[in-house]
Amino acid sequence: MPVVLSLNIAQRTVPVDYAQEGATGIDKRPVDGPLDVRAPGPKGTAGSGVAGDAIADIVHHGGEHQAVYAYAREDLDWWQAELGTDLRNGQFGENLTTSGIDQTHARIGERWRVGTALLEVTAPRIPCRTFAGFLGRTGWVKRFTQVARPGAYFRVREPGTIASSDEITVVHRPEHDVTVELFFRAVLTEPALLPRLLEAGDSVPPEIIDLVHRRTTVQLDS
Incomplete structure (x- = not known):
């Protein structure tokens, strides 16, 4: 049976020199919970959908389509062997560390009942320099991209507790x-795949829909 192994939050942001904003909330740690989850509002105006979870960069993180981030313990274990170091739950900045469910092949728009909340898969995690800086790994963004085990972002369709x-x-x-x-x-x-994302409708974040339309327009004009 798929389960939540741990519920992880950053209770405060931490000043760092590797984040563009000068601080980060990526260092999430397991908490006993339960915690409330809710739709936080549009990206750029709101942070995490998980109560008590601090986010420093609300321009690129948080908001409706990135309200909750989940990563599979199975994928953490794979990376643990690959990197030769222990990786605790929450190490990749995930709110939910899960067991027994495949996130990489989950479909955009797929809905999960977790606790009393209803979550909807919206997007993969896109690696950034803050992620690389936090792990202290040179070439991390490239390697994470090659492996393509990104975990999944969710929006909150029905608020509840997890x-x-x-x-x-x-x-x-x-x-x-x-x-x-x-x-x-x-x-x-593989940008040629971008138009296919429109098949998932409004489950796709608005900024990605805009990206698809811009790329399509450029191709038609060229």
Whole structure:
């Protein structure tokens, strides 16, 4: 049975020299919970959807389509072997460390009942220099992109509470085949796939829909 292994938050932002904003909330740590999750509002005006979770960069993180970030313990274990170092739950800045459910091949728009909340898959995590700086790994963005185990962002369709050991149930799976992995490749390595993201409708973040339209317009004009 898929479950939440741990619920992780950053209780405060930390000043660092590797983040463009000068601070980061990526260092998330397990908490007992349960914690409330809710729709935080549009990106750029609001932070995390998880109560008590601090975000420094609300321009690029948080908001409706990035309200909750989840990463699979199975993928952390893979990276642990790859990097030769221990990786705790929350190490990748995830709010939910999960077990027994595949996020890489989850479909955009897929809905998960977690605790009493209803979450909807919206996007993969796109690696940035803050992520690389926090892990202290040279070439991390390139390596993370090559491996394509990005974890998944969610928006909150129904607010509720989530705690560690809560079961995860997929209650809806769209008929299209736009997965988290395909989305990741479309944005980072295979731009020819970008138009396919529109098949997932408004589950896709608005800034990515705008990107698809801009790229399509450029191609038509060239």
